[in-house]
Amino acid sequence: MKPKYGVLLIWSVAFFLVYxxxxxxxxDGIQSFVNTWTSQKGVLLSLSSLxxxxxxxxxxxxxxFWLKGKPNLLLGVLLVGVYPLATAIRFLIEExxxxxxxGFDNYYDQMSTGAYLLDNLYYAIPFSAVGIVFYFSQYSxxxxxxxxxxxxxxxxxxxxxxxxxxxxxxxxxxxxxxxTLVYQKSDKALxxxxxxxxxxxxxxxxxxxxxxxxxxxxxxxxxxxLQRLRYGYEVQLQFEVPDNLDGLVIPPFALIPFVENAFxxxxxxxxxxxxxxxxxxxxxxxxxxTQNALRVQQKDQVGGIGLANIRKRLSLIYEDxxxxxxxxxxxxxxxxxxxxxxxxxxx
Numbered sequence: 001m002k003p004k005y006g007v008l009l010i011w012s013v014a015f016f017l018v019y020x021x022x023x024x025x026x027x028d029g030i031q032s033f034v035n036t037w038t039s040q041k042g043v044l045l046s047l048s049s050l051x052x053x054x055x056x057x058x059x060x061x062x063x064x065f066w067l068k069g070k071p072n073l074l075l076g077v078l079l080v081g082v083y084p085l086a087t088a089i090r091f092l093i094e095e096x097x098x099x100x101x102x103g104f105d106n107y108y109d110q111m112s113t114g115a116y117l118l119d120n121l122y123y124a125i126p127f128s129a130v131g132i133v134f135y136f137s138q139y140s141x142x143x144x145x146x147x148x149x150x151x152x153x154x155x156x157x158x159x160x161x162x163x164x165x166x167x168x169x170x171x172x173x174x175x176x177x178x179x180t181l182v183y184q185k186s187d188k189a190l191x192x193x194x195x196x197x198x199x200x201x202x203x204x205x206x207x208x209x210x211x212x213x214x215x216x217x218x219x220x221x222x223x224x225x226l227q228r229l230r231y232g233y234e235v236q237l238q239f240e241v242p243d244n245l246d247g248l249v250i251p252p253f254a255l256i257p258f259v260e261n262a263f264x265x266x267x268x269x270x271x272x273x274x275x276x277x278x279x280x281x282x283x284x285x286x287x288x289x290t291q292n293a294l295r296v297q298q299k300d301q302v303g304g305i306g307l308a309n310i311r312k313r314l315s316l317i318y319e320d321x322x323x324x325x326x327x328x329x330x331x332x333x334x335x336x337x338x339x340x341x342x343x344x345x346x347x
Contacts, residue, residue, distance in 0.1 A: 052090035057131035187209035236274035266292030
């Protein structure tokens with residue numbers, strides 16, 4: 001969401017004309033309005049009043065826009081602070097500069113500071129409301145567009161992920177290995193078939209916005225187990241998961257692209273540089289990290305949902321409240337995702 005000060009300016013001026021000028025016409029008649037805008041003093045005082053009123057609106061809007069997500073107490077203090085700051089600017093213009101340059105001011109000299117602030121509060125409240133209403137109106141439209149975009153993105157993700165998991169190479173190799181296990185009457189055959197069935201069921205039917213993190217981890221474990229069946233050698237991999245994942249949720253398929261990418265592009269044979277897949281839970285964040293040495297290979301034309309796709313999806317879900325870092329060299333690739341633990345809590 002980008003700031004729209006130009007539109008807010010139009011809103012503020014329009015509200016000024018309705019709230020101030022039309023009200024004055026209704027109270028004092030059209031002749032008073034004409035007299036005001038045909039005299040130097042009237043024009044200058046109206047302009048300074050308009051500037052102060054715009055500052056009320058702009059100040060409240062800016063506080064909400066640039067400090068969204070900050071503690072409510074801080075927002076409240078700064079919103080209240082807009083009023084004396086904008087009022088002080090008006091005082092400087094009308095009671096200091098106008099008096100020095102043009103020989104007149106707006107208020108009589110004996111007015112106390114308290115009375116001055118109270119008088120300006122009459123204008124500060126409605127124009128501050130303009131800025132606040134404009135912000136929430138813009139934010140509401142932004143969230144609506146974001147929800148629509150997220151829905152479309154989730155649909156694309158679902159279709160792309162289905163292609164990924166029904167990749168003919170992956171499916172053929174897995175079934176071939178299962179067949180071999182069955183032929184050899186291996187005890188692992190039923191387990192492998194069960195994992196493949198669960199993996200395809202999850203890919204086909206999981207459409208919730210959030211799933212338990214434990215469920216996503218089990219999916220990754222099954223995916224890794226089936227991938228190991230594809231190779232005629234021992235896959236060099238370190239998979240680290242904390243014991244306590246209770247109460248944590250995550251969007252489905254949010255982590256598997258990292259794993260898929262590591263298997264697709266990583267060097268799987270070298271015990272000195274194994275593929276590292278690490279999930280950490282700290283007091284502040286849920287951290288998912290993958291690291292793999294790169295191997296030279298031809299690109300698989302039937303890929304998964306990809307890191308670019310999941311990065312876009314996560315940005316729609318978490319906006320700018322998560323961290324995503326990529327470190328790529330000629331020989332190694334690392335990706336780290338950090339999501340604030342509060343956003344992963346099932347509360």
